[in-house]
Amino acid sequence: MPVTDVTTDPEALTMTLTAEFVASPQRLWEAFTDPRQLERFWGPPGYPATFTEFELAPGGRARYHMTSPRGEQYHGVWEFLVIDGPRSFTVLDSFSDAEGRVLSEMPTSRMVFEFEETASGARLTNTTSFDSAEALEQIVAMGAVEGSTMALDQLDRVLEGLRAYAGGKGTQTEILDDTHVRITRLIDGPIDLVWRAHHEPELMKKWLLGPDGWRLAVCEVDSTVGGRYQHVWEPVGDTEGERFGFDGETLFIDAPRRVVTTEHMTGTDFPSTLNDLNLYEEDGATLITLLIEYPDSQTRDMVLATGMTDGMEASYARMESVLAAV
Known part of the structure; x- marks a missing residue:
């Protein structure tokens, strides 16, 4: 610090x-x-x-x-x-x-x-x-x-510089205060492609999968202010687990640098989080910075304990492979 x-x-x-x-x-x-x-x-x-x-x-x-x-x-x-x-x-x-x-x-x-x-x-x-x-x-x-x-x-x-600061470090999670967590990941690719990977369903279905054995079965995106989205994951083959999803609303957008959305676990009464995604490109690499605002520290700790960081790293590593082929 x-x-x-x-x-x-x-x-x-x-x-x-x-x-x-x-x-x-x-x-x-x-x-x-x-x-x-x-x-x-x-x-x-x-x-x-x-x-x-x-x-x-x-x-x-x-x-x-x-x-x-x-x-x-x-x-x-x-x-x-x-x-x-x-x-x-x-x-x-x-x-x-x-x-x-x-x-x-x-x-x-x-x-x-x-x-x-x-x-x-x-x-x-x-x-x-x-x-x-x-x-x-x-x-x-x-x-x-x-x-x-x-x-x-x-x-x-x-x-x-971004490559020295974040290169090779994978997905990093920082607790900023009782309700805010910052997640960073450097992607070896230009900002326009990383932005597309967050907003085009055909690309999202190739990388936004979490651990192996899951697929993004439903990916509906409306990237306009006031627009809503829905993501649903389900296990594949012998993978154990139950189908689950998230939905939310786009609150602010400044393409291709920033988008702010709510995120709510579909079918539950859990409170929504506020997800503030920022992208910055330097030397052909793009730093993803995701600031998540939780309703309280208890919810924050419960979500972090699910292995969220590991799941996100698996997805981001997959994103780099997908974007390299675009």
């Missing part, structure tokens, strides 16, 4: 975050000042950032929005005050409307990003200063500490 400390100081009116990385200060600088790299980690899981403007110069502005799993957008603006690359930069950070107008009713803070060399790489120190104790309390109450920590914990994959 890169973030080593987050401290709030009500007297100094500051929140200070410290993180350590196995990378040079120059590499950190590049990640924070290239909007295409920055948007890969600036938003916390489930709220990826999109930068629509980025003028890295004193007096310049950066505009961005974070998109929730249900498609709501939350906008922000940076005004660059001081640029001292590759050591530091300072911005005024404000909430805004969709046109980039600062919301006066929300706090504006001053953020300093500092990058310094360490024996093992580089340290980021991010100090945010507020105008009042009330503003500091408001931002903390909105989840700034947790959100900033989870956002920066995504930076390693950007600094290392």
Whole structure:
């Protein structure tokens, strides 16, 4: 976990975050000042950032929005005050409307990003200063500490590159908190093919099978917002088990990068999960990131105990073979 400390100081009116990385200060600088790299980690899981403007110069502005799993957008603006690359930069950070107008009713803070060399790489120190104790309390109450920590914990994959970060590691499952689990798997193939593999029934029936001995008997997909899907699996031959399935609704779609759906076990009164699928391609490989939101920790633990990760790895390994032949 890169973030080593987050401290709030009500007297100094500051929140200070410290993180350590196995990378040079120059590499950190590049990640924070290239909007295409920055948007890969600036938003916390489930709220990826999109930068629509980025003028890295004193007096310049950066505009961005974070998109929730249900498609709501939350906008922000940076005004660059001081640029001292590759050591530091300072911005005024404000909430805004969709046109980039600062919301006066929300706090504006001053953020300093500092990058310094360490024996093992580089340290980021991010100090945010507020105008009042009330503003500091408001931002903390909105989840700034947790959100900033989870956002920066995504930076390693950007600094290392996808193949170094995830190549050969198979399907990885991380418990983020009581209700969120993040699953990652690198697929050796382009993003367009991986997207098709998640949405075209003829491809899905070739790989979305779980362990050997099962087949996807029903695969109905409506990849439009409000559209519904249904998947039903059944055992083949001598495989033991009972037919089961899942159904759900598409809540948000941004092809070929992101789709958010609900998932409910058909024929049960189990609560639905929220499945947020993100794809990112680099150097001919695509990182699948699936963020699952469970209703509670008990449901999360029950599902993980079924061997879900092993089943998904079997399916993803099969996907790579299928896509290689497309």
